[in-house]
Amino acid sequence: MGKEESPHVNRRTTRSSSSTTPNSKTVGEVSKIISNTQSLTVNDLVISDESISLEELINSFPHRRVQILELIKLLGPLNSPMIPLFVYGGASTGKTSTVLEIFKHLKRPFIYSSCITCYNPRILFESILNQLLLHRKNERNGYSSAKRCEKPSDFVNLLHDALSTFIDRLEGDLWKSNSKKSPSQVTGKMIYLIIDNLEHVREWDKSLNILPFLFNLYDILKMPEMGLIFISKTSLDTYHSDTGYAESLPVYFPDYTEDDLRKIFMKDQSNPKLYSSFLDVVLRPFYHTTRRVDDVTNAISPLYKKYCEPLDDTGITPDEDTKRKLFKHINPYISQFLKETFQVPSQPTLKASASKDKTRKKGITKPGFWESLDELDFHMSTCAKYLLISAFLASRNPATLDASLFDSTGGSGNRKRKRKSSEKSMEKKESKEQELLMKGPGTFPLERLLAIFQCISSVAEYSPGDEVPQIDGLGANGWDSGLMSDVLLQLSSLCSANFITKGGSCPLEGAIRYRSAVSEDMALKVARSLKFPLPKYLYSR
Amino acid sequence: MAQAARSVTSPPTAAAENNLQPFFVLHKAAPPRKPTGKTRRRIDLSPQKADSTVQVLDDNFRFESFNLLWCKIDCTMRNVLREINACVFEEIDRWVRESFEAIRACGVPNLARATRPHPIFNRAETAASRQLFTAILLTKNVEFVDDVLTFVDLGVHLRSSGCHVAQLTSLDFSAKNGVGGCLKTLLRQFLTVGIDAPDISILASWYTEQGNYESPLVVIIDDVQRCCGSVLSDFIIMLREWVIKIPIILIVGVATLDALRNTLASNALQCLFPRGFTLGTPAERMDAIVEAVLLKHYHGFSIGKQVTTFLRNFFLRHDGTLTSFIRALKIVMVQHLLVEPVSFALVGLINEEDTKSFGGENTLLRETMVKRCLDLPSFQRSSRSNRNGDIWDCGLSELKRFRKLWVCMAMCLYEVGKNYKITLLDLYCEMLEPQLLNSGTPCHFELEKDDHSLFGGLQKGGFVNQIIQIVRGLPAVELCELLKSWETLTRSITKINEKVKELQSLTTFDENRPRRDLTETSKRHTAKSNVNGKRDGSTINEKVATFVDCTIRRYMQPIESIPFNEIVFFDNVDKLRTALIGDPRRRIQADLLESHKFLKCSCCSKNGSMPSPSMHDTSILYTLTQEHGDLINLHDWFQSFKSIISHPGSKAKQRLRLSPSPKKRKGSIEPRNRSDASIQAEFCRAITELQIIGLIRMPSKRRPDYLQRVAFGL
Incomplete structure (x- = not known):
């Protein structure tokens, strides 16, 4: 702490030679390294390409003057210890950029880790340590980290060691300050640890351990040379804190007007x-x-x-x-x-040609004639369409309604009718359970889906006129045979396309239950492409 | 097999070897249905003839010709698909370059900055500095099978143009592995080394270090809708944090935009700077394939109306994937080569140059073949030439000539329909209709009513009629274009080509085009007399329409009427259906009910489908099931099973009963020394088998003593 303070920015010098780099692995190899793979130096921990004055800083962030000044005040003068800061505010309010620009202005070394990029504790720890140890992953070290670290306890020890060597180095640089080498951009001998997107930590598996650990890190380390800054989209209250965290100072970034x-x-x-x-x-x-x-x-x-x-x-x-x-x-x-905030422009050439086609066609054919074909903008087999509609119906309508909707039109044979009626009684009981189960779009067992499917597809098959299937024969035959095996295949492909979701199994029966995930618009579109009168079948509550 | 079945019925041995029981039952149906079985049987059935060597040769030859033909077809199809995609791929490639330029325009960060984990804030707020360039490749298809190859091709294409490409599939974005999983795959593909703790910063240092920064990093994600949405969103947000430092360009394949919106979280969507690209729709690809395989490149075989319709329905209604269509086509080919006696002559037909020397290397084969050819019904019907040596060559060349004409006409018609959303497959189906020629006015037959509903007002007429209507209504400029394209299409057939040229000259004359010349006008008169002597004052459109009508009637004869058509022609839809669909559940049921047909044992064959104790347990039980409705009382079922099992002698009395009377039960217990427990064990095992096959469902908690039948009827 007690070393002399650097009164001016840019006066101190440091050396970026291999002797001072901590990365011992690279020591012997410096000469071999290509120019763009120099080893890291302390200088790399500051944003050093251009300096920025306070005035510029404030000007570049409209309506953030208060926050900037407050943050600078809280960071304190050079080499003064600080309490952990907790910067929070809505998304895209300039938290990260403000903080980073302040560090650019102050030219103090900092370590930045975003909890998005570091998606689990191990990556987070290793990323911090790598930066602190000035380690860079490259081909020679097999893209591995400087230290392997998975547990918080290991991390504390390693961090402690790394911090002390790092601060020693900073001090060493200060000692060598009178050398005539290139001026160091580093000021002070504090190192700041910025942890961004802290709210993501809550979603990690072991977040229960990690969050309190991070909040307590300052107390655990007991190193005043390290400053901690958390950046989060949510306020401190959302991190359940009953374990008595070390107090961190909140800085709020309000939404822009x-x-x-x-x-x-x-x-x-x-x-x-x-x-x-x-x-x-x-x-x-x-x-x-x-x-x-x-x-x-x-x-x-x-x-x-x-x-x-x-x-x-x-x-x-x-x-x-x-x-x-x-x-x-x-x-x-x-x-x-x-x-619609998500606009997708398509390839210009194809689009142009398509529109040209359209205009050309409109001149000749009746408008609206082809339009109806265009409505469903992707390919799906007829069978899959019927399945989708039946799934939608099964999800929308209560099971009790099925019998009255489909019985008269559906089965023509005796046996079929008998089956339907028994199904009806079955489904009545089922619906009672379902009412207990059901929230949102209903779930349904496979049998019900298949029954509805059979009904609506057979209705569609025979409605326009009975003479056709007999004459041609082919269509009807191809349709009926192999119905079942194929339908199950189609169902599975619908499931994997997320049109139908496989729900958890019913606790009473143990069979898998399905749920339709398509919107009504989509179902209507599909029905229209089949000329299926879907609205007639919809039960309005 | 009979042996095995019997051993199963006797309890002690069965207990020893029953580990594989369910599989045993499942297996039984399979062997006789295999297509390979047919060749074998053919060999078996004709051993008495001396020409068994011919048979072997025959089979070999069939196999070889299939390989050869399919190889060709496969090759054609690949090329066609590649051509369809080539245009889109070029577009994507260009776009990737542009995006890369845009990213680079934001400044190339030096090594130190690029590997620092904090984001770079750019002064100039361009899209490139905030968002990920993303190409959204719309597949417009629910099924994804067809596009797997497309994405692989895209990867190859981009790699060849110098991008670093990583291809991720939906499997990489599973909830189980989280972001780490996909990152790991990504790094492994880019770095080609396995990484223990995958971290995006590794990619950053690799990218700068290797001097790779001249080329963009392209990440292709196959099938977004199947990915776990949250993982993919996290992945995208993570990539966004490194947006300038690593110039990653995403290419995602998704069925529709809505699907993409549903899959991704909105904040991930905000990270994307999208650009839409559309792949060819399945219908387009289908048309291209049909055009290439069945029309343009003559692969020597053609399919009939029934088979085509079946394939079409299968495509439109059932599966909807090109993959299955191609598979079906392959099966057609296999069937054709297996079933038709001289179908292997196809190869000779294809290798045009050595038609004559066909089979020359093996006279034995040639002799039998010619003999067989003479037996062909189509030849006997039109027995006009009896010169043995020549008929072969004559017939083949005739076949070819006919084929050429037909294809030419088909292409001409398709040329018209192309712009009016008439798919080639539909048209093809219709053109194969044998009635096309015979009916007084062409095309007064019905297609499936589905198409009627699809094509609104024009139900009654088929597609050909529709096309003629279109030709009638075509404006002059388009008619001109059409004739021009016809002219190129018919170039190989002089007869038609001349007429087309005449028509062409007519149009130029009617429009008072300055560039008409004298020869054309002189031809005009012949055109009038030639094409259409009757109607003179009609418009040029009318003339073209009549020309179409005439040529269809004259040249598009059904292939069935040509001698030797059996060589190339296949129209056996039943064979195809059984081979394609198979219908395993139905088979299992049928085999269970009629096990004696397979086992051919003496004990069961006498009393038909009556259950007898020597039958397999599962078979007995399933036969008994037929008496019940959809619910089966477990107790009754067991009793009737027991009575059958333990009454070997009294078959006559053991007629099927709706419910076994208590008297029977009492009587059934005494004579056998078999214990109740062993019967019950057999019973349980048989039920388990039935359950595994999926024919019954175990009792629910609500009705503990009832089983449910799942499958009904055959």
């Missing part, structure tokens, strides 16, 4: 006048749906392209007239973009 968003979007625009007129139109509706900068950016950047479409020169300053014209142009798109 509409004005803030405008300022953010206006930053670095080539044609601010035009863009501001665009934002006048667009920002308000979007602000009502989402306040996340990234969401809004994603949504409005294609819109801006649309907005500029009628303009020949995007550099012009729009007058009232053009503004009105542009507004008229953009207006229909806004609601469309509001509804």
